[in-house]
Amino acid sequence: MKKFVRRYLSVNVLPIWMILAMDVVMIGLSLLLAYALRYDFSSRVLDSATMWRTMGLTMVVSLVFFKMFRTYSSVLRLSSFVDIARIFVALFVSYTAMALACMVAPLVTDIRLAPVNVILMAFIINFALMASSRVIVKMMFETIKAGGSSQTNIFIYGAKEAGVNIAKSLRVSMRERYRLRGFIADEPDLYDKLIMGVRVFPNDENLFDILAQKGVKTIIVSPAKRNELKKEENLDRFLKHNIKLLTAPPLSEWNQRGLESGDIKEIQIEDLLQRDPIQIDIRKVASHLEGKRVMITGAAGSIGSEIMRQVATFNPYKLILVDQAETPLHDIRLELMDKWRNLDAETIVADIANQTRMEAIFEEFRPQYIFHAAAYKHVPMMEDNVSESIQTNVAGTRILADLAVKYKAEKFVMISTDKAVNPTNVMGCSKRICEIYVQSLAKKLQKEGGHVTQFITTRFGNVLGSNGSVIPRFKEQIRRGGPVTVTHPDIIRYFMTIPEACRLVLEAGSMGNGGEIYIFDMGKPVKIVDLAKRMISLSGRTDVKIEFTGLRHGEKLYEELLNVKELTKPTYHEKIMIATVREYDYDEVKDRIQHLIDVSYSYDQMKIVAAMKDLVPEFISKNSCFEALDKKEE
Structure with missing residues (x-):
């Protein structure tokens, strides 16, 4: 009944x-x-x-x-x-x-x-x-339903297929939450037309008067219009008028029922990175990775985990995922079970600086392709923990590189950083020393002939949203109501999203022959204070203040992707260049790096940094106690 x-x-x-x-x-x-x-x-x-x-x-x-x-x-x-x-x-x-x-x-x-x-x-x-x-x-x-007080009046930016499909989904599955009041278009032939009973308005200065008249403070940006929004003047117009910006995923990612409430999200600063989409040669990358045993160190980190996701799509024979962080690596294991259940993958808790442990892993799995992303990366932390930066970043890289040669790996791709160029801090210098060792080893192997492991180095700047980066920190500070802390009003950084950085790493790895240091086109540098202002505006909050805290130890106002003495050579990919750098003799480098590692176990920070500066003369400390060593040299 x-x-x-x-x-x-x-x-x-x-x-x-x-x-x-x-x-x-x-x-x-x-x-x-x-x-x-x-x-x-x-x-x-x-x-x-x-x-x-x-x-x-x-x-x-x-x-x-x-x-x-x-x-x-x-x-x-x-x-x-x-x-x-x-x-x-x-x-x-x-x-x-x-x-x-x-x-x-x-x-x-x-x-x-x-x-x-x-x-x-x-x-x-x-x-x-x-x-x-x-x-x-x-x-x-x-x-x-339109008379309900709980509805949010909205305009949709984009009056073509994607925008109209968003409007249809709103009316079907989100009518109680959103009320469509109009469309915004950049195309003159659409102005003043009626779509789904509402008018299409031009994207001009009069738009904001119309939004105010209709009580609209929220705009849903069509995926097709996201590039238009990346234009600085366009975005700033909306933020200046305190317009809340939402977005929807591309049509290709919709399910059969269309959009659902959870698909409409606040637009993220990553979505507005002022860069053109990066394309890679998928076939070439696939030919290098398909059917191979691929090792990724630092596999639980932001870069390592994204490399894992992208490599997983190329059908490798086996994935060997190494990280010393147990909980994040466990999360990676769960993700593999959810998304790539049929993929043969090993998740191994190990420290790359433990030579005995790494030897056992190489002997058992014999990786053919190695992506080395494991490293300590936080500048202030390494400034206070110099010995660890040497024992993990330098010694760990040397162990992996030597094992790659011993077990005849085909390629070894090392992830470096723009902070390795004219380093002003311990972390950046440690990565430069890694570059020197890997490149000198590659040149030695090429001279000797026989089986040659190809060593490739990739350099790029900050990645948006990586663990411990400025974006998640700003988001949390905004959520708490501020203040948002910026070290200096003039500090600038290069930014790239995690997926596009990893795509370029895969591309560079596939094109390298050994010994190259690849640098990526990072686009225009971004002022951190402008980034903070935009994030505050995107959040819709007007009560969050910005506070300047002063440069941290070892931090500089701007990063460089190339040493002033270095030149670049183009590759077939417009976003990837080869840096021509000073080359070192392997036998000399090997002895000096061994000396540096030995000194690191003294835990005498001044003595360790002095040895680093001897190996990398361009290492000039800034905003650090190690500046005293530079003054002595003068």
């Missing part, structure tokens, strides 16, 4: 029997009106047995095809073009059958039915009544 009541007498949707009753009544009204039109509204129509006989038979036939095409099964307030089309087909088949019956019946029986022209008129009237009933119910429901 409860099931019957819930299905047929629910107050949330019109019961099926009531929809059927309405449709049957409309069949009768259609035939009555068709007869009246055919016979000039004569009163004799109601006394016609032929009419009543035709009406009864039409109702029976129509009910059969209504059942077949399920015209009554949809919720009226959610009616769509598909529902209207279904009604048209059901009525067309029903009235075609009736028209044939009207022509055949007099020939084989004494029964007379209505003329065919009455059936044709009835079909047209019936379809108009049933279609309009759905439209009227839908419009009434939307009008009633």
Whole structure:
């Protein structure tokens, strides 16, 4: 009984029997009106047995095809073009059958039915009544809902396919949350047009007066318009007027039901990075990784984990994922189980500076392709923990590089940093020493011939959203209400998203022959204070202040991707260049690095940094106690 009541007498949707009753009544009204039109509204129509006989038979036939095409099964307030089309087909088949019956019946029986022209008129009237009933119910429901105080008035930026599809999804699945008041377009041919009953407005200075008039403080940006929003002047116009910006995923990522409430999200600063999309040669990358045993160190970190995700799509024979951080590596294992259950992957907790442990891993798995992303990376932390930067970054890299040669790996791709150029801090210098060792080893192997492991180094700047980076920190500070802390009003950095940085790493790895240091086109540098201001504006908050805290130990105002003495050579990829750097003799480098590692175990920070400066003369400390060593040299 409860099931019957819930299905047929629910107050949330019109019961099926009531929809059927309405449709049957409309069949009768259609035939009555068709007869009246055919016979000039004569009163004799109601006394016609032929009419009543035709009406009864039409109702029976129509009910059969209504059942077949399920015209009554949809919720009226959610009616769509598909529902209207279904009604048209059901009525067309029903009235075609009736028209044939009207022509055949007099020939084989004494029964007379209505003329065919009455059936044709009835079909047209019936379809108009049933279609309009759905439209009227839908419009009434939307009008009633539009009066709800909980709705957010919105404009959609983008009036073409993507924008219109967003609008349709809002009306179907998010009508209680959003109320569409208009579209914004950059195309003059769309200005002042009506789409889904609302007007298209030009993206000009008058737009904000219109938004104010309509009570709109939120705009959903179509995926197709995200590049337009990246233009600095365009974005700043919206932020200046305190407009909240939301976005939707590209159409290719929608599920079959369209957008859902959780798909509409606040636009992120990463979405507005002022860069052109980076494309890579997928086939070439795939040819290097498919069917290979691939090792990734630092696999639980921001860069390592993204490299893992991208490599997983190229069908490697085996993944060997190494990291000393247990919990993040466990998260990677769970992600592999969820998304790549059939992929053969080993998640190994290990310290790259532990030579015995790393030797055992190489002996067991014999990786053919190595992405070395493991490193200590935080500048202030390494400034206070010099010995660890040497023992992990330098000694760990040397151990991995030597094992790659011993176990005949094909390629070794090392992730470096722009902080290795003219280093001003311990972390940057440690990575420069790694570059020196790897490059000198590559040149030595090339001279000796035989099997040669190809050593590739990639340098790039900051990645947006990486663990411990400025973006997550600013987000948390904004969430707490501020202040947002910036070290210096003039500090600038190069930024790249994690996925595009990793795509370029894969591309560079596939193109290298050994010994190259690749640098990436990082685009224009970004002022950190401007980044903070934009993030505050995007959050919609006006009460968050910015506070300057002063440069941290070893920090400089700007990063460089190349030493001033270095030149670059182009590659076939416009975003990747080769840095021509000073080359070191391997035998000399090997002894000096061993000396540096030995000194690191003294834990005498001044002594360790002095040895680093001896190996890398361009290492000039800034905002650090190690500046005293530079003054002594002067």
